[in-house]
Amino acid sequence: MKVLINDGLEKEGLAVFQQAGIETDTKKRDASQLLSEIGQFDALVVRSATKVTREIIEAGTKGKLKIVGRAGVGYDNIDVAAASECGVVIKIAPYGSTNAVAELAFGLMLALSRNTPQAHHSLKNGVWIKKKLEGRELSFKTLGLIGCGRIGQKVARIAKLGFDMEIIGYDIKPCPESGIKFLTKEEVLQQSDYISIHTGGKDVVIGAKELALMKPTSYIINTSRGNNIDQETLYTALKDGRIAGYGTDVYKEEPKSEGDPFTDKLRELGNVVLSSHLGASTVEAQQETSTEIARVLSGYLLGGDFTNAVNAGESIDVEEKQVFTLFIHHKDVPGVFANIDKVLADNNINIRANYSRQINTGYAISVYVLHHEVTPEIITALKAIPNIANIKT
Numbered sequence: 001m002k003v004l005i006n007d008g009l010e011k012e013g014l015a016v017f018q019q020a021g022i023e024t025d026t027k028k029r030d031a032s033q034l035l036s037e038i039g040q041f042d043a044l045v046v047r048s049a050t051k052v053t054r055e056i057i058e059a060g061t062k063g064k065l066k067i068v069g070r071a072g073v074g075y076d077n078i079d080v081a082a083a084s085e086c087g088v089v090i091k092i093a094p095y096g097s098t099n100a101v102a103e104l105a106f107g108l109m110l111a112l113s114r115n116t117p118q119a120h121h122s123l124k125n126g127v128w129i130k131k132k133l134e135g136r137e138l139s140f141k142t143l144g145l146i147g148c149g150r151i152g153q154k155v156a157r158i159a160k161l162g163f164d165m166e167i168i169g170y171d172i173k174p175c176p177e178s179g180i181k182f183l184t185k186e187e188v189l190q191q192s193d194y195i196s197i198h199t200g201g202k203d204v205v206i207g208a209k210e211l212a213l214m215k216p217t218s219y220i221i222n223t224s225r226g227n228n229i230d231q232e233t234l235y236t237a238l239k240d241g242r243i244a245g246y247g248t249d250v251y252k253e254e255p256k257s258e259g260d261p262f263t264d265k266l267r268e269l270g271n272v273v274l275s276s277h278l279g280a281s282t283v284e285a286q287q288e289t290s291t292e293i294a295r296v297l298s299g300y301l302l303g304g305d306f307t308n309a310v311n312a313g314e315s316i317d318v319e320e321k322q323v324f325t326l327f328i329h330h331k332d333v334p335g336v337f338a339n340i341d342k343v344l345a346d347n348n349i350n351i352r353a354n355y356s357r358q359i360n361t362g363y364a365i366s367v368y369v370l371h372h373e374v375t376p377e378i379i380t381a382l383k384a385i386p387n388i389a390n391i392k393t
Contacts, residue, residue: 001301002064006034007047009071013290020298031056039063043297046078047071054082061086067300071293072280073097074200074225075310084311091296091308095150096289097280102154104279105196105223108247111273112219113138118270138163144192145169145180146206147199147224153178155196168192189213196221197228208233211243219245223279226252231266238269245271249279323352324393326368331387332358337366339385344370347378363389 002023005014009026017024029037031051038044038060045068046052052068057079067089068078075092083090111117114135122129143159145152148171156178159165167180168191174182189195189206190213197220199205206220207230214220220243222229231252237243251264254277266272280289292308299305306312330336337354344351349372356366374382374393382391 001042002040003043003045003297004029004038004041005045006050007045007071009045009294010287010290012287013071013294016291016294017298020294020302022298022301035059038065041065042301043067043069045069045071045293045297048074048077050077052078052083054079057082057086057088061088067091067297069093069293069297071289076202080311089300089306089309090311091293091300092310093289093292093296093308096287096292097285098150098154100282100285101151101223101279102158104249104275105151105155105198105221106158108221108223108249108273108275109138109194109196109219112221112245112247112271117273138165138194140164140166141193142166142168142191144188144195145171146185146188146195146197147171148175148178148180148182149198151223152196152198153180155198156180165194185210186213190215192218194219194221197224199224199228201225202227204228204230206230206234211237214243216242217244219243219247222246222248222250224250226250226254235265235269238266238271241271245273247273249275249277251277321352321371324370324373326370326374327392328366328368328382328388329359329390330364330366331389332362332364333387336385336387340366340368340382343378343381343385344368347375347381348372349374349378 002025003017005024005026006029014024025041034050034056038056039062042064043066044052044060047070057065065088068083070078070090070092073092073094075090078090080090115133119129119133143165145156145167148169152169153175156167156169160167160179168183168188169180170183170185170188189210193215195214195218197205202225205228211233220229234246238246246266255262267274280286296305296308299307328340341351349370351368352371353369354366356364359365379391379393382388
């Protein structure tokens with residue numbers, strides 16, 4: 001097995017591949033080189049720099065390409081539809097940066113509340129300003145979360161344990177075990193002193209209607225996506241003082257390269273704190289993300305594990321189809337699976353999954369997950385197969 005790592009990976013991730021016996025190539029390829037050489041690799045790992053287009057995926061599947069991994073959360077730079085059509089699995093590494101993004105959200109929240117960027121700027125310029133920079137405390141305020149997944153829940157824990165904040169939230173799939181009080185989106189916007197966005201995707205979740213519901217003393221924190229907020233409406237609301245402030249790490253349009261000019265007009269406003277998409281930019285997050293993507297890619301290449309896949313269910317449950325299980329105790333010898341598969345196929349039964357492990361010397365237990373119920377007649381036919389010890393449903 002051979003993996004092309006086109007945008008670099010920390011040594012901890014490379015070590016995971018090495019321990020799994022998977023060869024890595026870290027030489028950077030441009031688009032034309034990638035197109036001509038991708039078929040030589042079983043897997044491709046990218047960050048955000050490499051664009052994995054339909055052409056690259058189709059070229060890869062003419063060769064050995066089986067999976068593309070994004071070392072991070074977002075995968076807008078990968079043509080997922082093309083990958084699905086070509087039978088290529090797409091995986092991400094969403095957990096490595098959870099803590100880093102949550103901490104940055106709080107950093108922005110504190111900077112907005114205490115006016116520390118303004119104080120820093122004035123002192124750097126040799127001017128002592130204090131009275132005008134009076135701020136607010138986070139403790140005992142209400143934090144509203146729009147999006148309550150892994151990052152939202154981490155922010156909630158920090159807010160509750162560290163600042164005694166009241167936590168309310170909105171999510172299309174509420175998690176009762178999170179300790180968050182779930183309300184409608186409108187109620188969260190109306191009641192919160194701080195709104196922290198953790199939704200992802202390309203949709204606008206806060207526009208004119210939502211901004212009109214918020215308190216004039218409330219702040220918005222965005223470490224999700226720039227597109228999640230209507231930028232023109234937000235700019236006007238901030239300029240007119242209809243909300244108190246905005247702290248963001250993400251923008252609708254971001255510079256492509258280090259040193260490029262930043263032209264977003266939010267920089268004109270005094271009630272805004274900006275950071276340059278630093279959410280996952282910590283030493284720890286990069287290490288964790290590298291090892292995570294290496295683990296999940298190795299798991300698929302060596303064992304068919306779909307963990308962290310975005311275009312295939314991690315488990316059969318997400319397909320929402322009724323399934324039936326068949327438990328077969330058999331000798332661990334060649335030919336058994338072929339004979340079992342033939343009996344099931346002859347009876348028009350689709351095998352959804354097959355898990356098999358040795359249970360004793362020379363024997364194995366195989367669990368078949370099927371889309372149809374097995375009749376007594378089929379069980380009789382299966383028991384007649386040589387090397388079958390027992391069958392249970």
